[in-house]
Amino acid sequence: MSREYWETRYQIGEMSWEKGAPSPGLVDFLAAHPGLPRGTVCVPGCGTGHDVRAWAQAGFNTFGCDIAPSAVRLATEKTKAAGFTAKFQLADFLRDEPPFQFDWLFEHTLFCAIKPEERDDYVRAVLRWLKPDGQYLAVNYLIVEKSEGPPFCTTREEQWQRFSPHFELREDWVPRSYPNRTRRERMFWWRRASGLP
Numbered sequence: 479m480s481r482e483y484w485e486t487r488y489q490i491g492e493m494s495w496e497k498g499a500p501s502p503g504l505v506d507f508l509a510a511h512p513g514l515p516r517g518t519v520c521v522p523g524c525g526t527g528h529d530v531r532a533w534a535q536a537g538f539n540t541f542g543c544d545i546a547p548s549a550v551r552l553a554t555e556k557t558k559a560a561g562f563t564a565k566f567q568l569a570d571f572l573r574d575e576p577p578f579q580f581d582w583l584f585e586h587t588l589f590c591a592i593k594p595e596e597r598d599d600y601v602r603a604v605l606r607w608l609k610p611d612g613q614y615l616a617v618n619y620l621i622v623e624k625s626e627g628p629p630f631c632t633t634r635e636e637q638w639q640r641f642s643p644h645f646e647l648r649e650d651w652v653p654r655s656y657p658n659r660t661r662r663e664r665m666f667w668w669r670r671a672s673g674l675p
Contacts, residue, residue, distance in 0.1 A: 485546045500532035501586045503617045503653025503665045508536045517581030520607055522571035523588035527553030527564070533584065534562040541580070543569035572599045576607040583608045587619045587663075589637075590629035601640050605670070614645060614668040617653065634664055646671050 508514075519533045524542030526549060534540045534557070542564060544550050553566045567577070572592065583604060592600055604614055618637055619629055634650070641647075645668035653665045 485548055500528040501617050501653075502655055503663060504529055504532055504584065504586065504615075506654055507615065507665065507667075508532060515581075518578075519582035519584060520576070520580040521584050521586070522569075522603075522607070523585065523591065524553055524566065525549050527557050527566065529584060529586050530564050530566070531557055531560055531562050533582075534564045538582065540564040541577070542566045543571060545570050571607070572596060572603050579609045580607060580612060581609055582613045582615065584615045586617045587629065589616065590619045590632050592630070594630055597640065601644070604641075605644060608670055610670060612670050614641075614666075614670060616666045616668070618664050618666065620662055620664055637664075637666055641666070641668055645669060 516537045517539065519538045519540050521527075521530045521533065521540070521542045522544075524530050524544050527542055530540045530542040530553065540563075542550075542553055543566065544553070545568070547568055550566045550568050553564075557564050557566070571588070589597070589600060608614060616637075618632060618634075620633060637650075638647070648667040648669055650664060650666045653663055655663045
């Protein structure tokens with residue numbers, strides 16, 4: 479979907495993905511792993527920045543990017559008002575070069591929001607934005623029925639097929655979710671092994 483498509487959704491207030499809080503799965507993950515090495519984390523498709531602020535609150539150096547100018551503006555305003563420090567940037571994650579490579583990349587239902595024919599571009603983007611030994615944490619919205627989208631359908635099998643050639647799967651599980659997504663999300667914790675392409 480184009481920048482104009484997403485910006486229009488913000489302009490008219492049609493933001494079904496805006497839940498007013500970070501991903502419950504992310505909140506639980508950070509609480510369950512207090513000893514994670516702190517470092518840089520990128521949240522592509524960050525929206526109004528709820529997940530970015532969750533990482534910042536946990537002590538990470540956080541960066542959010544989005545394709546919609548209104549998302550970047552709102553995320554910046556909300557983060558400043560909440561008293562957190564994070565950097566936000568207007569960027570097309572699939573096509574732009576990163577400002578640098580990150581220790582962590584966290585995605586929350588970005589994969590299902592892009593057109594299926596762009597998913598190879600998505601995998602290449604993750605590899606481009608993440609350090610060779612970086613961690614990729616994803617909350618995927620698993621929709622098995624065909625959809626005009628977004629969101630577009632995906633499955634655990636597709637996630638494995640696309641990412642296992644480049645990453646080692648540390649763990650995957652059904653997380654706590656927003657009420658309307660209960661048992662329809664799955665979290666994947668991948669490590670990009672330096673020996674893999």
